[in-house]
Amino acid sequence: MAADTGTLVMGAVAYDPKVVAIWEGFKSYFASRGLSFDYVLYSNYERQVEAHLAGHTHVAWNSPLAWIRAERLAQARGQKVEAIVMRDTDQDLTSVIVVRADSTIRTISDLKGKRIAVGAVDSPQATLIPLSYLRANGLAPGVDFDVSYHDVLGGKHGDHIGGEREAARALMAGNADAACVIDGNHLLFLSEGTFPASATRILAQTDPYDHCNFTVSPLAPRELVERFRELLLGMSYDDPKVRPLMDLEGLKAWRDGRTEGYRALDRAVDEENFYDRQGVITVPNYRY
């Protein structure tokens, strides 16, 4: 099925019920500005990327991992996908490796022989990037330390916070010696009490990396995509009509897309053998 050319069709993953409210809101915002827009929801990023590259949708709201796969699948076909727009909050994230405050672990090398709690197997922020960081610092996952996965909602690429929270709980329950979470969630877990006050210590922080983007397939109608990009970048947090949508989607402003922030993840995908260079899923026991 190829999408018709008069309407820009976007794919998004239904990682939470609020996703419907978000895209319905965007649909009417675009309609009020003369852009015919529709969206298709997928239950997981793998199906979304495959459908996108098969031409079922023009644009996809992709997780960073979905971006990597889209890029590889396109390349394998001699094509090129483009990251056109992202949220201000998608830029310069970091992940942290946390230990209990009273732990004897003082340096990364102290993690040797320990058990590290991570998020879902497909979470860039709570699994892939931190594991790659540890590898770069001399510790091979599964060899130098045990990895304890917290697979919540596979295929959602860690958008669901549940896996990270379970990793955090495992640390506090003594079932792991360290846990990997995104910087903002470290603060959130402190505020909600998952991490009791003063009970954790940040052992290490990764370099900054980027998160989601709107990925455009090579088959997408250029004029519609350009209008879509203009309208997104024109959204202002000052406008009370769009502010609730921006609050729901968690941003204050849209930014032009950039891809330098995905290098760490690209490396991690190779190291963990998550996808091969052609975008084929190669990680074992991945359920989505």
Add this chain to the structure above:
Amino acid sequence: MTDRVSSPFPTIDIEDLGFERGAHLLIKRALAASAVGERLGIRGRDPALAVHLRAWCRAQGHEIIWAESLPAADKTTDWKSSPLVAWIVRGDALGGRWRGSEQAGLPNSLVDGAVNDHPPLTWGLAARGARVEAGGPQFFFGLNSKEQVWAEGIPRLYVQAAAAQWDPATAIDWNQPFELAPEIESAVVQVMTYLIENENAALLVPARFIAQVHPHFREVMQLLAIQIADEARHVEVFTRRALLRGGDLGLSTVGGQTSLKTLLDEPDFTLASFLLSVLGEGSFLNLLWFLQEHAPDPVTRRVAQLAAQDEARHVAFGMGHLQYQISKDPNTLERLAAAADRRHQALTHTAGLNEEVFDALVLLAAGEWSTDAIAQGFSKAEKLKEEMDADRRARLIKLGFPVNDAAAVSALHTRNFM
């Protein structure tokens, strides 16, 4: 705290305070004094400060410049300060949220213009006087114009109502000793049974309207809430008195319930308030005073007295509301008369006050079974009806009805009293 000594931009030293313990409050306060695009230096010693500052600024739409990326001169630290962690470049989202916001009137309703005639539905549940962010959800409040709900003197009525609340457990001495002949006790129980069903109606009628009142009309909402709580107490104390001597409750008739149902069926707030408060509860006041005077025991006397105090306020609110309505729209008087007539037509074929209630009132006024006492009791009960009529007429005249019309409208009032 903030200083401008060593840099053209201010710096804040939050010492060892972390974000999980409120650091953002101090940073927000300092940012509020900066213009969009200006820098604020953050000094601090919490080990997680850099990690949390990054996450917080990202979510708030502020840019961040890390101290290590700056020339050494920019991060000079004297021995008294915590190390400079980063510079925040203030984003514009903070002010953006409040662009297009509105102040939802003023808190004090006595100030001119404090209460909006037609408050926007998007003001929703906001406190009157609050600054309301634009783009909020559209609420539905059926009673959303001042003309529909407001009453003269309402702030004063609310203060009085709040001050006059009483506790059924302590306001009445339930253990006071008294002995009544079984038939007198039965008469009390029958009257209490009748009062309870009337109070159920008086509770439900305002309860049906309160959820429709725009909360901008705060005093109306509060007064109705107290009125509902008053009726809840009345239901309690009348029930407790009825059961005090261990007997069963009395009778409930079709005629009585049909009359009360017409009150619940009235969909218009003003008309319901007229029928219930001005005509119904007004007549009830006479009845409660009658019971206070002729009660055979101190508990019945006390519950009637306490209920009468509350009902007097309900009547005052009804009167105040109608006076306000009539001042805005003189045709209101015709609508009121028509409503009384409609209710009368609907009740033409019903029995009105149940015979057992009237007989019980006669017996209570008589106090005993001698011929003379019964004759006197009967005459007092008849006089009660005349007093009810006279007081109704007085209230109608006060509202602006001509004397003859007042008499005609009063005569249409239900024989069930409420």
